[in-house]
Amino acid sequence: DTEVTQTPKHLVMGMTNKKSLKCEQHMGHRAMYWYKQKAKKPPELMFVYSYEKLSINESVPSRFSPECPNSSLLNLHLHALQPEDSALYLCASSLRHNEQFFGPGTRLTVL
Amino acid sequence: AQKITQTQPGMFVQEKEAVTLDCTYDTSDPSYGLFWYKQPSSGEMIFLIYQGSYDQQNATEGRYSLNFQKARKSANLVISASQLGDSAMYFCAMREGNTGNQFYFGTGTSLTVIP
Numbered sequence: 001d002t003e004v005t006q007t008p009k010h011l012v013m014g015m016t017n018k019k020s021l022k023c024e025q026h027m028g029h030r031a032m033y034w035y036k037q038k039a040k041k042p043p044e045l046m047f048v049y050s051y052e053k054l055s056i057n058e059s060v061p062s063r064f065s066p067e068c069p070n071s072s073l074l075n076l077h078l079h080a081l082q083p084e085d086s087a088l089y090l091c092a093s094s095l096r097h098n099e100q101f102f103g104p105g106t107r108l109t110v111l
Numbered sequence: 112a113q114k115i116t117q118t119q120p121g122m123f124v125q126e127k128e129a130v131t132l133d134c135t136y137d138t139s140d141p142s143y144g145l146f147w148y149k150q151p152s153s154g155e156m157i158f159l160i161y162q163g164s165y166d167q168q169n170a171t172e173g174r175y176s177l178n179f180q181k182a183r184k185s186a187n188l189v190i191s192a193s194q195l196g197d198s199a200m201y202f203c204a205m206r207e208g209n210t211g212n213q214f215y216f217g218t219g220t221s222l223t224v225i226p
Contacts, residue, residue: 033214040200040219041218041219042202042216042217042218042219043156043202043216045214088154090154090156092156098144098161098206099144099146099158099161100146100158100214101158102148102155102156102157102158103155104153104154104155105154105155107154
């Protein structure tokens with residue numbers, strides 16, 4: 001299995017909702033990442049997990065809460081988001097921090 | 112200072128021709144990696160090619176080659192025999208050091224292949 005999967009593909013939520021994004025990989029990668037990407041911009045790193053431990057949080061607001069239950073799974077819990085949080089959320093994984101393999105992303109719209 | 116610079120916001124190329132997408136980088140770390148990704152309109156980031164800072168030879172992957180000029184700190188992507196399916200956004204990226212928390216993307220180049 002050489003892919004990263006993300007669910008859901010699309011998500012529309014209100015500012016008071018709580019939702020979660022899910023990412024899964026079965027390549028044995030021990031590093032996993034969350035990125036946020038606005039249209040026509042490069043991805044912005046949000047969180048890095050290395051061996052299931054959060055190793056970096058790029059000053060992301062607390063309304064985004066990551067979770068890494070095991071080495072194959074990465075979640076991003078969303079609560080009280082703002083319309084400006086609407087973006088493509090990309091998950092990636094890598095072996096020893098070499099090339100990152102990305103999932104297809106979740107297109108999030110916050111109303 | 113920008114870690115990765117892509118100076119071409121948009122490029123056009125005739126089908127079957129070769130095209131070079133420019134990328135320069137800035138780091139003082141002797142250990143780094145350089146990557147190119149393709150992002151079609153569907154949104155998925157597709158890994159294309161990788162060059163390590165200690166690699167002696169330029170990386171090649173099928174129709175993709177990386178023109179690595181270490182002294183000039185450039186890592187241009189060359190796509191040979193362009194196809195219509197190559198139309199996409201292309202991002203140059205760099206991993207600085209050996210940890211994953213220093214991974215930088217350039218602003219991207221939008222490539223359009225003309226039939």
